[in-house]
Amino acid sequence: MNIMKERLAFFLPGLYEGGAERVILNLVxxxxxxGYPVDLILxxxxxxxxxxxxxxxxxxxxxxxxxxxxxxxxxxxxxxxRPAALLSALFANVIALVxxxxxxxxxxxxxxxxxxxxxxxxxxxxxxxxxxxQLARWFYPWADGIIAVxxxxxxxxxxxxxxxxxxxxxxxxxxxxxMLGEKSMTKMDHPWFRLGEPPVIVSVGRLTTQKAFDVLIQxxxxxxxxxxxxxxxxxxxxxxxxxESLVRQLGCEQDVCLxxxxxxxxxxxxxxxxxxxxxxxxxxxxxxxxxxxxGTPVVATDCPGGSREILKNGEYGQLVPVNQxxxxxxxxxxxxxxxxxxxxxxxxxxxxxxxxxxxYLNLLLGV
Numbered sequence: 001m002n003i004m005k006e007r008l009a010f011f012l013p014g015l016y017e018g019g020a021e022r023v024i025l026n027l028v029x030x031x032x033x034x035g036y037p038v039d040l041i042l043x044x045x046x047x048x049x050x051x052x053x054x055x056x057x058x059x060x061x062x063x064x065x066x067x068x069x070x071x072x073x074x075x076x077x078x079x080x081x082r083p084a085a086l087l088s089a090l091f092a093n094v095i096a097l098v099x100x101x102x103x104x105x106x107x108x109x110x111x112x113x114x115x116x117x118x119x120x121x122x123x124x125x126x127x128x129x130x131x132x133x134q135l136a137r138w139f140y141p142w143a144d145g146i147i148a149v150x151x152x153x154x155x156x157x158x159x160x161x162x163x164x165x166x167x168x169x170x171x172x173x174x175x176x177x178x179m180l181g182e183k184s185m186t187k188m189d190h191p192w193f194r195l196g197e198p199p200v201i202v203s204v205g206r207l208t209t210q211k212a213f214d215v216l217i218q219x220x221x222x223x224x225x226x227x228x229x230x231x232x233x234x235x236x237x238x239x240x241x242x243x244e245s246l247v248r249q250l251g252c253e254q255d256v257c258l259x260x261x262x263x264x265x266x267x268x269x270x271x272x273x274x275x276x277x278x279x280x281x282x283x284x285x286x287x288x289x290x291x292x293x294x295g296t297p298v299v300a301t302d303c304p305g306g307s308r309e310i311l312k313n314g315e316y317g318q319l320v321p322v323n324q325x326x327x328x329x330x331x332x333x334x335x336x337x338x339x340x341x342x343x344x345x346x347x348x349x350x351x352x353x354x355x356x357x358x359x360y361l362n363l364l365l366g367v
Contacts, residue, residue, distance in 0.1 A: 005034075005035050005036045006037075007036070007081065007084060008031060008036050008039070008083060008086075008087075008364055009038070009040075009041055009077075009086045009087070010024055010027065010028055010041065010086070010088075011041040011096050012041070012090065012092055013042070013043045013044070013090055013091055013092050014044050014046050015042065015049035015050050015052075016046075016048070017048050017235065017236060017237075019114065019173075019286040019287070020089050020112075020114040022049065022286055023173045023175070024040075024089060025049060025052055025053065026173075026174045026177060027087075027356075027360060028057045029057065030174065030177070030357045031357060031361065032054065032056040033056070034357070034361075037058075038057045039057070039059075040057050040058070040059050041060040042062065043066070043067045043070040043092065043095075044061070044062070044063065044064055044070075045059055045063075048261050048263070060077060067091050067095055068095060070095060071095055071098060074095065074096070075103045078099065078100065078103040078105040078107055079103055079105060082105055082107065083107055084107070085107060085108040085109070085110065085365060085366075086100070086107050086110070087109075087110045087111070087360070088109070088110075088111050088112065089111070089112045089113075089114055093111040093136075093139075093140070093143075094136070094139050097109065097111065097143060098139065101142065108145075109142075109143055109144050109145075110144060110145035110146070110360075110363050110364055112147040112148075112149070113147065113154075113157050113283070114149050114153070114283040115282070115283040115305070116152065116156045116281045117133060117153075117160045117161070118133070118156050119156075119280070119304050119305075120132075120210075133160045133161060136163075137161045137162060137163075140161060141163065141167075145169065145363040145364075146163065146167055146168045147168075147169055147171050148168050149172065149283050149284040149306065150170065150305065150306030150309050151170055151306075152308075153170075153284065153306065154168045154170050169359075171356060171359045171360060171363075173351060173356065174351065174357060174360075175286050175289040175290060175351040175353075176289065176293050176348050176349075176352050180266060180290065180294075181294075183264050183266045183267070184269070184270040185267070185270075186264055186266070186267050187267075188271070192232065192257075193268075193271050197230075198229050198230055199228075199229050199230070199274070200229070200231075200268075200273055201220065201230070201232070201273065201275075201276050201332060202272035202274070203216055203231070203233050203234070203278065204233075204234045204265050204269065204275075204287045205234075205279070205287065206235050206236065206237040207235050207238065207258070208237045208238060208239055209239065210280055210281060211235070211279050211280075212278040212279055212322070212323065213233055213239065213243055213278060214239075215278050215323055215325050215328065216276055217246055217247060217250065217256060218246075218325035219326070219328035219329040219332065220252070220255075220332070221252050222326060223332050223336075226333065227333055227336055229255070229332075230256070231252075232272075233258050233259065234260075234262045234265045234268060235260070235261060236260050236261040240258060244258065266294065269287075269290060269291055269296055270295070270296065272296055273335075273336055274296070274298070274335045275291040275296045275297070275298050275299075276299050276328070277298070277299070277300035277307065278300075278301055278328060279300075279301055279303050279305070279322075280301070280322055281303050281305050282304070282307055283305055284305070284306035284309070285305070285307055288310045288311065289310060289351045291343075292316060292317070292343040292348040293348040293351075295342050295343060296343075297317065297341075297342070297343075298316070298317030298318070298343070299317060299331045299332050299335055300318070300320070301320055301328070302319040302320065307319065312347070316344070318331045318334070318335060
């Protein structure tokens with residue numbers, strides 16, 4: 001018997017370059033393949049990941065100039081469509097909670113926290129984030145469920161908002177799926193990866209203060225004094241002018257490439273001699289999990305967030321202190337000369353799509 005499943009909705013500011021957006025895309029695709037009608041609601045339907053939305057998912061564009069301005073359109077959507085459940089992420093969490101209350105529609109609402117809220121608040125110039133912990137204290141208790149993507153994120157959320165830890169469920173991001181390996185095999189003709197070329201260190205992420213690419217470039221410059229190597233950074237963001245200036249200042253233009261945003265970074269990651277994560281804080285860095293799955297050795301900062309959790313206290317990859325280029329340079333050198341083993345299967349198994357989907361669906365459906 002064919003039983004019609006209930007409609008589920010997911011709400012984001014947009015599909016911009018970021019780990020949370022990639023996680024939600026994995027979720028909506030996986031859940032739609034299980035036969036659920038899925039709506040992906042965007043405050044504004046824009047961003048580099050728009051091309052990755054599967055045909056089975058309906059995109060609802062609220063056409064708001066800012067996320068905060070999307071409340072009337074989201075209230076209208078809830079009145080008209082009445083989904084069984086709604087999941088939100090990022091700055092959209094508060095907007096979703098307020099919209100649900102204003103609509104009066106009894107939709108089950110689950111919010112998800114993807115980052116270390118205290119670190120975001122301290123390092124963002126945007127005034128919205130300065131007030132966000134107070135907004136979270138007021139509005140997060142209205143949610144039917146609260147998801148944190150790592151234990152570190154959950155603990156920080158408790159400390160920042162005073163929400164009871166019992167109300168927060170830790171669900172690891174659905175990162176590993178069958179398409180990841182296939183995408184990594186895509187033909188890629190970058191001259192740095194040809195036979196006989198020096199080893200390539202790859203790093204992936206938005207060019208922002210959080211990712212500390214300035215520290216990575218400084219560390220690479222120190223490494224290069226002793227070892228032939230190249231650094232390829234995949235990502236785009238507001239720190240590009242500063243990073244380009246730093247590369248020129250350090251005289252490493254021939255060996256450092258700021259390649260910009262790449263739709264499919266996996267061929268580069270799979271062929272890299274090392275993946276480096278230099279972040280000052282993280283939630284649950286997707287790129288680390290992807291690197292483990294692809295068998296790429298990892299060096300990461302032991303920053304606030306999920307890096308230590310993913311790397312099992314350094315068992316699956318090297319952990320180094322934040323903002324210390326010399327220590328990062330030494331760790332990368334050790335890795336390049338063969339001091340790091342290929343990550344084992346159990347390092348990435350907890351982040352499989354099916355396991356995470358089961359937990360998300362249980363929370364969304366209230367079972």
